[in-house]
Amino acid sequence: MEPILKPFKEQQAPPLQSSGFVVWLRSNFFSTWINSLMTIGLLWVIYQIGSFVINWGFIDAVWFGESAKACPNVHGACWAFVTDRWRLFVYGLYPSELRWRVDVFYGLGALTIAAFVFSFGPITKRLRLTMFIGFPIAAYILLVGGMVGLKYVTPEDFGGLLLTVVIAAVGIFASIPLGLILMLGRTSELKVISKVCAYYIEFWRGVPHIAVIVMFVALLPIFIPDGNKIDIVVRALIAFAAFNSAYMAEVFRGGLQSIPAGQFEASKAIGLSYWKMMGYIILPQAIRNSVPALVNTCISIFKETTIVLLIGFSDFLGIIQLSLEDPKWLGPPHIFSSAYVFAALIYFSFTFGMSKYSLRLENRTNVDH
């Protein structure tokens, strides 16, 4: 008797290889003839760009020199501009005998960041909280001084990378609590409060940041009683806190919306008041869910600090731009490109680090669910 089930096809030999380097190569680079062509074309482009970058940035580059005359070769980078001026770029006009204070500030900042990035040994939640609250206070005492025996330094002498970091840090540290309050207001059940917060948030999100900064710097003196003077740096910082808090509010609102309604209902069912429900149940989860978006907002705040150069501040980019216009260094465009490439590398190392951190957090929260 014949078997009822017959195989459709004769049995075939297994494929020669299903894993290994050759298979990986074939499936990723040479799967079809279009892919193969593309791979070869892209390799050629990468080779061209790579050799240009190596020639321009290393082989034909000038590393040390006093003025634009040191860099006659327009086909090579002029790093001499950077090596000659780097102290100005990093410290601005901060008095040179007090620069150790800036160094300590950078060190403390690095430690605070490290406490949030790494988790081992003595790093606990309590330590993180202490650093988060203590760092701004310590930074203020260190940089501005005028107390505990430290000489006073006016914020108008801040410059270069120091000013960039200070503006970004103030923007971030001030806008987080303000943003939380605004978010609570916007999601509140009280109609008037939620409308007021919503208009506030949408207003700041709808206008260009540079317009806001110009407005605060130019108009704030008109709106406060005569005789009070607000430092111009402080005015810019207030502007930064004002519009960034609106963005932070939206970040936290996104985190709040990710919380299932059952959490609210359960908290109400066991009789928690609004503040207890928010403080113990909802906000801890909402904040944790919004951390990746929060880090992304921090990246934009850091990049946005560059616009203060338009109101005449010498932040990192501003002081580089000023130095480029110095007659000693005024030269052909290759000095400009070298300076901008250097600035881009510095900004990139900050923002890329933050974006990698945010990606790590995102993956960690994804695993949780």
Add this chain to the structure above:
Amino acid sequence: MENLLSLWRKGSVRSLIYQWGLVVAILLALFWVFDTASTNLDRLGINTGFGFLDDEAGFQISQTLFPYSAQSTYIDAILVTFTNTIVLSVIAIFLATFLGFFIAISRLSDNLLLRKIGSFYVEMFRNIPLLLQLFFWYFAALKLLPAKRESINLFDVAFLNIEGFVVPAPVFEDDANSILWAVVISLALAVGIWRWAKNRQIRTGEPFPSFFVGLGLVVLIPLIVAWLQDFPISWEIPKFGRFNFEGGIALQPEFTAMLFGLTLYNAAFIGEIIRAGILSVHKGQREAANSIGFTQMQIYSQIVVPQAMRLIIPPLTNQYLNLTKSTALAAALGYPDFFWALSGAISSQTGQVLELQAITLFGYLGISLFIAAIMAIYSRATRIPEK
């Protein structure tokens, strides 16, 4: 006392008190702010009011779409620069979306090398401040371009040199209006056919190639109208005369640098938005469509894209808003945009900072609300009804 306490414990009463308290506090704060402002303005001898807008502006604007001269009023100057902002934003949005689409495709490609290059592009351009990129294009890259006489020749129609980018200009003759009408009518016809075909397919299941028929109509009808009238639209191609280019439109280096910077920077974000949208469509959707015999084209146009769109539209709107707002940075390069006119030229001449700031803020707010409204209409039209 007991009564008052019990009233306070009542949620509805308490919420009323909170809300009225907030309203009163805001009104008091506003009153205080305006009061101090008016005393300060009196003390400084600053006149307020918008009367100055009718005065003669007295400065030149290097790029105008309307006739404008130094004798025009401030109102004209504001309108001209506002159009410049809009033109810059619209072109940059268009180019950035186009480039972003290709970045998204390359990041979803089978080819590992292409994927890596795509992600390298995204990481590089979105992590460097926009202003720095604009400076790079304006002060470093565009300055490397040759002088006018040695312009880079792009197919004999466009020329790139250190003073800008010369492109062909469309020339409209008197009859050109009819073509515009033909385009509008054929678009309306195409939409009508698309709706009819969709309804019929829902009723009877019979498909109709509405996309190709519509495309054919939109292309053919205006062409026929143009042919009937001996082509009233032509392109004026720039030619290098004795000292300068004749004909065509010369885009300033400031405009070119802004366009480069805005496009490359925002394309990185838009590419990520589109990629995330496409990835959000579950793999099972594609496999299911495949198994019931959809073609690759149908899978994308009818299954993947409509679902991805719902996730793409909100962040894309946000990105368009960001782009439009960041055109204000053009003032740093000296491109005559809205912000440049209001915060620079006009404000230094008149000193009417208060009024000019108000115009600036409401101008940009208006653009933002307009874009948000358009995208809301679009997203309502493409929404898939929830079950």
